[in-house]
Amino acid sequence: MKVTVVGAGAVGATCADNIARKELAQELVLLDIREGFAEGKAIDMMQTSALLGFDTKVKGVTNDYESTAGSDVVVITSGLPRKPGMTREELIGTNAGIVQSVTENILKYSPETIIVVVSNPMDTMTYLTLKTSGLPKNRIIGMGGALDSSRFKYYLSQALGCSPADLNAVVIGGHGDTTMIPLINHATWNSVPVTQFLSKEKQDEIVAATMVGGATLTKLIGTSAWYAPGAGTAMLVESILRDEKKLVPCCVALDGEYGQSDIAIGVPVVIGKNGWEKIVDIKLSDEEQQAFAKSAEAVRSMNSVLEL
Numbered sequence: 001m002k003v004t005v006v007g008a009g010a011v012g013a014t015c016a017d018n019i020a021r022k023e024l025a026q027e028l029v030l031l032d033i034r035e036g037f038a039e040g041k042a043i044d045m046m047q048t049s050a051l052l053g054f055d056t057k058v059k060g061v062t063n064d065y066e067s068t069a070g071s072d073v074v075v076i077t078s079g080l081p082r083k084p085g086m087t088r089e090e091l092i093g094t095n096a097g098i099v100q101s102v103t104e105n106i107l108k109y110s111p112e113t114i115i116v117v118v119s120n121p122m123d124t125m126t127y128l129t130l131k132t133s134g135l136p137k138n139r140i141i142g143m144g145g146a147l148d149s150s151r152f153k154y155y156l157s158q159a160l161g162c163s164p165a166d167l168n169a170v171v172i173g174g175h176g177d178t179t180m181i182p183l184i185n186h187a188t189w190n191s192v193p194v195t196q197f198l199s200k201e202k203q204d205e206i207v208a209a210t211m212v213g214g215a216t217l218t219k220l221i222g223t224s225a226w227y228a229p230g231a232g233t234a235m236l237v238e239s240i241l242r243d244e245k246k247l248v249p250c251c252v253a254l255d256g257e258y259g260q261s262d263i264a265i266g267v268p269v270v271i272g273k274n275g276w277e278k279i280v281d282i283k284l285s286d287e288e289q290q291a292f293a294k295s296a297e298a299v300r301s302m303n304s305v306l307e308l
């Protein structure tokens with residue numbers, strides 16, 4: 001198997017590191033526009049191979065798309081990250097140009113690939129990739145819900161005093177501070193609803209903390225986070241390459257599901273060797289359904305900036 005990660009910055013390199021350590025692919029290409037940057041990161045990663053005992057061959061390249069030929073999966077992380085006080089949406093102009101040109105270059109050499117979009121604003125970048133690539137919709141997956149759900153589980157685990165691994169909890173909707181929807185009423189701790197253990201006030205606090213989880217880290221670190229985004233992306237790559245059929249919220253194109261069409265937004269999907277293979281329906285309450293429609297409106301208005 002062969003994977004390309006475009007953008008050797010914080011998220012791309014962390015994703016690549018996870019892929020290499022888990023030996024998800026035999027070949028891993030890290031590509032960046034900055035001269036020598038991906039080469040340096042790839043060599044550094046390869047120099048951990050003797051220490052960690054993995055055998056994935058990591059190669060770094062500067063804008064050399066020929067080296068990416070025949071990739072089974074391509075991850076796009078190229079683009080600007082947000083700075084403290086910025087929203088993901090403010091990145092749209094610059095990142096749209098980058099994502100579009102990267103997609104065109106990638107498809108010249110890997111027409112059969114599955115693309116995982118990470119660059120922000122991710123929902124719009126995912127829809128842009130779908131529209132400009134002409135690929136079947138199941139081969140374009142936006143990574144946001146995997147990260148947001150992991151953050152939701154983190155905050156729940158802190159309140160419950162349990163392991164995040166014992167929790168089932170998902171975040172659907174757009175990948176934005178005001179558009180994501182942590183489904184607290186569907187979250188369980190080993191099958192028991194978490195709402196049974198938490199006051200309404202605490203539940204609201206957890207939902208609010210999840211929604212600004214990324215912004216909280218950006219304020220602390222000075223730029224946007226990378227460990228969890230990189231791990232969340234690598235988890236999707238793993239489910240594709242190993243055909244694991246993981247059920248994860250991802251940003252995908254809807255065609256009437258959840259009452260929406262002509263949009264890519266976060267819903268639970270099964271991820272396997274064909275990309276996203278099935279959209280899974282969660283029975284939403286009226287209130288949740290309204291929140292989803294509102295979130296879709298916000299994503300749609302972001303898409304309209306690019307006339308999508």
Ligand code: NAI
Binds near residue numbers: 006077078080102119
């Ligand atoms: P970064 O600045 O560390 O890395 C971005 C890299 O992209 C840089 O190395 C840059 O040289 C490269 N790049 C820029 N234009 C390029 C081009 N045309 N071709 C190839 N490489 C190019 O940023 P970071 O923190 O890695 O974030 C990357 C993107 O991912 C940002 O847009 C950020 O907002 C987004 N992000 C998305 C998340 C999600 O959940 N979907 C989570 C975290 C970040």
